[in-house]
Amino acid sequence: MRDIDSPLGLLLDVDGPIASPVTRTIATPSIITDLIRLAGANVPIAFITGRSSAFIREQVVAPLRAVGLPDSMRMYGVCEKGAVWFPITAEGMGDVVIDESVALPGAAVDLLRSLVADRFSATMFFDETKQAMVSVEQRTDADDASYQAAAAEFNEAAFSVLVGLGLGIRFGDRIVPDADGAVGFRIDPTIISTDIESVTLDKDRGAERALAFFSESGSLPQVWRSVGDSRSDYLMADHLHTAGYDVAHVDVRPSDGILDRPYPVIVEGDLIHDAAGAKFLRHWVDKLSLG
Known part of the structure; x- marks a missing residue:
């Protein structure tokens, strides 16, 4: 070639x-x-x-x-x-x-998976195929309005979970640094999903x-x-x-x-x-x- x-x-x-x-x-x-x-x-x-x-x-x-x-x-x-x-x-x-250097900690992945299973499984699923980031996605049998309402609630809950773990996290205009003052991750909503990922990606x-x-x-x-x-x-x-x-x-x-x-x-x-x-x-x- x-x-x-x-x-x-x-x-x-x-x-x-x-x-x-x-x-x-x-x-x-x-x-x-x-x-x-x-x-x-x-x-x-x-x-x-x-x-x-x-x-x-x-x-x-x-x-x-x-x-x-x-x-x-x-x-x-x-x-x-x-x-x-x-x-x-x-x-x-x-x-x-x-x-692997950009992956979310395992404890965060586990808590987010449980959050979806416990509160949001009617409208979204946890994408088990992701290897570095966390993604939740709209179920194909969920209507857009129901998903968007649930996603807004999930994003807020995920933000609280990650802050509670001491991770530096950014969501929209809100930024909470970790104990060292760093912000390593962000919450990034799309029309059919939410990605939680390293800010370097x-x-x-x-x-x-x-x-x-x-x-x-x-x-x-x-x-x-x-x-x-x-x-x-x-x-x-x-x-x-x-x-x-x-x-x-x-x-x-x-x-x-x-x-x-x-x-x-x-x-x-x-x-x-x-x-x-x-x-x-x-x-x-x-x-x-x-x-």
Whole structure:
């Protein structure tokens, strides 16, 4: 692959632009086939997500392999916002590496798991597949209004639990340092989940790790696109812009507010989530004459 130029690089959030936030699966078939076409054209593709490696294996890599990934490609996964990473080949996921230094203490994990089981299991579940952070997620049989009400209550309860353990924690504008004055963790709600994670983890860290991996297999393209549905996903493009690349960010949920950035921000008309992600991928398949 070193001697073949890459026309484009992609940093993709998973929930929203790739996987439906309703079904939590890749529900649009063209997303699978277009990702495979782009990978076959030597486009470096990194999935940079808060999801676990188990989720990516089952809901992203498995359907890609079922259709047929190319033998030669550049594909990578960075999960839990930079705490877990692995290569992806035609044979599937490679060795999974976990940064144990950013993981929540076991006592905190146990108490948060019990909190969900005792008070919130009707609307959410504790994600047992996470390896460094803690995530709770909306049950697919829970309506949005019920989940949002329960999530607000859970977030407050989780904040109290973590403060009670003496952990430095940030939640919104509230900051409680630990005994040494440090704030090591944060509570980060999304539309379908709450992540409790190290403050060192975010999408720019994932972007940095992906670029380092791709640089090992050859030169990097000058043109990059990042795609996401959360304001934190802009951090992928921020990193690329700071590094000097030609970058634009595709926002597939612009109703949350388009951020002012020194690079282009793209929206796909009135389309949102995976419908917008599918249109974006098809644009590049057509542009590169891969269809």
